[in-house]
Amino acid sequence: MPVRLRAIVGYVLAMVTVAPLVWLLVAVLRPADELFAVTLPSRLTLDNLLFVLTEVPIGRYMVNSAIVSVAVTVIALVLHSMAAYALARLRFPGRQVIFSMIVSTLLVSLPVILVPLFLVARELGLLDTYAGLILPAIFHAFGIFLLRQYYLTIPRELEEAADLDGCGYLRRWWQVVVPLSRPVLASLAVLFFLANWNAFLWPLTATRDPDLRVVQVGISTLQGQYGSAWNYVLAATVIAAVPTLVAFVLGQRRLVEAIKTSGLK
């Protein structure tokens, strides 16, 4: 295909792809009585957004989501980086077995283990707590796997230089390995934050307390509560998507790197 034709096809398809999202955005800014109109809005209004911000505890939902997403991201990065460093660099009996065990859980997804995980969380008293939202979301083989692959490529000499200075393993990890892996850690941070901000199934299952509702659960309950008041449901939906889009715009390059690498296993 000649370049110009390719470009035109690309532009058209790209616009068709984002059209539903643009439509959603415009609908939120329409006066309520024009919600289903296909013409341009007669005027733009913030009424729908203001109603949701004042009448629905969406702020609370956002704070809950932020607490959970940030906590999971930070803890997961620290733990995964330590584990990956050990699996890539330190010699200890059983290392290969442990690595195989971790990799074997790669394909296990939340919907599959949801019911028994719920029973475990219940026995541990984790239901309806922040810990219950955070802890089970931390542990996932993907991050460990990706970091280990990266650590295998770090030249040993760099670490050995640190060894001569009498660094302990903890300092060696923190002062040599972590700074060297900043790009991967940044990629994973974007990935983890997005995944947890967008998480729905586990928070839905693990919490009943309205004060612990995360934003995705919050907007899905609005859907039931305000049934046909689409303008409010959509306004809340758009607000919930804003942090996702901000994280995406800021971390796009990093995110794309992480996804491309995941295909190269």
Place this chain on the structure above:
Amino acid sequence: MTTVADPGTAVRRPPGAAPPVWNRRRREALAGYAFVAPDLLGLMMFVGLPMVLSLGVSLFSADGFGGYTYVGLDNFRQMAEDTQLWQSVRVTLIYTLAFVPIGFVVSLGLALLVRDHFPGVGLVRTMFFLPHVISLVVVGIAWQFLLVDKQGAVATLLRPVGLGDTSFLGDPSLALGSLVAISIWFLMGYNMLILLGGLKDIPKEYEEAAGIDGATSWQKFRHVIWPLLRPTSFFVLVNSVVGSVTGLQAFDLVYVLTQGGPAGSTSSVVFYIYQQAFTFNNYGYAAALTTVVVGFLIAATGTMFGLTKGGRFDAG
């Protein structure tokens, strides 16, 4: 082991001398275990234990309040007569058979389209990927709004071709198709990126050489790109199958868009298991179903590794 010395020697070594080998080894091993332990214990607790537990709980009839009665294999026997279960297996099967190939072709098409430079190609790629960034709940709500019967944007746009009164989510024969289409829209940019990574690894010279020999675009694709892209294609296909059967897309979208309806026409297996547990409090039966799905996953992974000789997708 000759390197294991008497622990007492460590005390007697002169100041400034290198520590004995055994000591260093032991320290390294200890550090290794300490570094791996938190993640390993977490994975055992929140992934391993649930997998094992599902097998145990399947043998019980469990109510919602922690009461368990041993019922042997009753939960597994129940599956044979559970018509709703077979309906959900059918839904997942049709969904997978439609989503995987169509989604793959669409993603590959997009990847080929945006592989080479044209003005604004970066923005176009980003726009294709954008739906994937949004949460599935937002995606579900957005499409429900667009597909509202008679008044929604889709109905209005399709009215001129006589589809204005079609209920894309309310008609049992169309709802699953709508779910597949929305899933493709959500995931095509993600798979496009992975395929794009694979395409970029194919040296341009190969195609140029084929071009000099007079190959058409189709021949270049068929005989140069397609064989070299095999490992990436394989990864995307396996990923898509696993995602269709057990991924969040099979739950979140169904929950928000249709709640499994109308008439069970979109009730995927994972959604059905969720309902059994959390709507009907049949935890034992839900655990038995989980065990079967875990068994399926293990078999699928094993087959995949067998077929690819240990995950080397490019072999053979």
